[in-house]
Amino acid sequence: MNKSEQRISLAVSTVIFALRPIPESGQSALWIPLVRRTREPFAGQWALPGGWVDNDESLADAAGRNLLETTALEPAYLEQLYAFGDVERSVSTRVVSIIYWALVRQEEAERATEGENVRWFAADNLPELAFDHNVIVDYALWRLRTKMEYSRIARAFLGETFTLSELRLVHEAVLQRELDPANFRRQIESSGSLVPTNHVVSGGRHRPPRLYRYDEGVELVDNGPLGHTKTGSTRVIN
Amino acid sequence: MNKSEQRISLAVSTVIFALRPIPESGQSALWIPLVRRTREPFAGQWALPGGWVDNDESLADAAGRNLLETTALEPAYLEQLYAFGDVERSVSTRVVSIIYWALVRQEEAERATEGENVRWFAADNLPELAFDHNVIVDYALWRLRTKMEYSRIARAFLGETFTLSELRLVHEAVLQRELDPANFRRQIESSGSLVPTNHVVSGGRHRPPRLYRYDEGVELVDNGPLGHTKTGSTRVIN
Incomplete structure (x- = not known):
């Protein structure tokens, strides 16, 4: 094949995870x-x-721009997750989508004003999505739950310092199961x-819980020799 | 942008790692x-x-086909590594490359007949490659050395059963440093x-070393819910 005969369009989409309570149970979830x-x-x-990649922008910039334009969200870093390119994944035209993802804290998540066409959904309980986007979210959940270091997850969802209980609640929210507090403390301390x-923790409790921090600058996005794929966050939307 | 205005070509390339001795030292390396x-x-x-993605083939199929056509190599599975899409990474035309990778055993590696236009190179000592391919190989080496579970690396490079010495030599070849045999044995046993x-091991030695195997079917490619991205290995090259 000559490349001029290629009929494939290139798109980007993003999976943004935040922790929020489930209204019915009050339990925190993704x-x-x-x-x-x-x-x-x-x-x-x-x-x-998501949307199309412009001819003059990098993949991460395209992901950041499309995310900002559609949801007003602007995470500091987007990490590349996976490229989805099955032949039949779109309709009438061949589209390859590079998927980016990020974990954001509650303050950042609140920038995404909900409306008729933007809404937050519990990641484990989605409606039937367009294209193969249910498959993409399932893959992202699997990567988050099985492949990502806990330190990076907690660092993304918590502040600089936190109690062991707060850290355990983040782990429970990601995994969606209860963890034994004593075992959890032992595992974390031995790590x-x-x-x-x-x-x-301030507030005058009798035995206030101690605050912890991570030992070093654990980066949310670790691309090793590639460095950060920083999104074009200075771009102005008119 | 309308997608009809998009001028981006989609390519695939593969990084195939095999363990071979360095001629000067006899030491095994990638x-x-x-x-x-x-x-x-x-x-x-x-x-x-590598090469272009055909309109009617998946990304993994395109990677497998191009690898087979250029090198005669045909690994059972190719794993997606990363999509490289910087605006200036090619010349005169914008190319986004989805990179696949695989680890192959010596028997498989020998299918790649060397010639004027195909040659094996020590991955840590490459010449200046075309495009950003040095960056891509550096990233693949970093992922292999820091992110991949040892069990998967050893499973890919060794047979079904192996001695602890053979396993240690694989680790040393990947990491390019010596490991203390006693510490290594303790770490592996406690894992x-x-x-x-x-x-x-047969052959009549006084204290022949014991053969080990992995506890379960550790897959080289673990895509979780996506399953295997099997390449189109039944395709015939004319």
Whole structure:
């Protein structure tokens, strides 16, 4: 094949995970923002935020721009997750989608104003999405739950310092199962990655819990020799 | 942007790692097959095996086909590594490359007949490659050395059963540093992933070393819910 005969379009989409309580139970769980499609194919169905790659922008920039334009979210870093390229994954035209993902804290998640066409959904309980986006979210959940170091997950969802209970609740929210507090404390302490600070939770409790921090600058996005794929966050949307 | 205005071509390339001895030292190390470019840009320079994605083939199929056509190599599985899409990474035209990788045993590696335009190179000592292929190989080496479970590396490079010395030599070849045999044995035994078999190495030695195997079917490619991205190995090259 000559490359001029190639008929493949290149798109980007993003999976943004935030921790939020499930209204019915009050339990914390993983949520993602979705965008309602306003045109065919799949008009009216929910999809991951995304769009086409411009000729003059990098893949990460394209992911950041499309995310910002559709949801007003602007995470500091997007990590590349996977390229989905099955021949039949779109309709009438061949589309290869490079998927990016990020974990964001509650403050950042609140920038995504919900409306008729943008809404947060519990990641484990999604409706039928456009294209193969259910498969993509399932893959992202699997990667998050099985492949990512806990230190990076906790660092993304918690502040600089936190109690062991807060850390355990983050783990429970990601895994969606209860963890034994004593076992959890032993595992974390033997991992050597946490450092107790000299501070405790303020507020006058009798035995206030101690605050911990991570031993070093654990980066959320570790691309090794590639460095950060920083998104074009200075770009202005008109 | 309308997608009809998109001017981006989609390519695939593969990084195939095999263990081979370095001629000067006899030490085992990681090698990769490269293909000499016969046309511009970068005519005459070495590059990763690869090519364009056909309109009707999946990304993994395209990677497998291009690898087979250029090197005669046909690994059972190719794992997706990363998509490289910087705007300036090619010349005159915008190319996004999805990179696949695999670890192959010596028997499989020998299918790649060397010639004027195909040659194996020590991965840590490459010439200046075409495009950004040095960056790609550096990233693959970093992922292999820091992110991949040892069980998967050893499973890919060793047979079904092996001695602890053979396993240590594989680790040393990947990491390019010596490991203390006693410490190595302790670490492996405490990991619980290895099972001693009832067999020893045959050949009449006084204390023949015991053969071990992995506890379960550790897959080289673990894509979780996506399953295997099996390459189209039944395809016939005319």
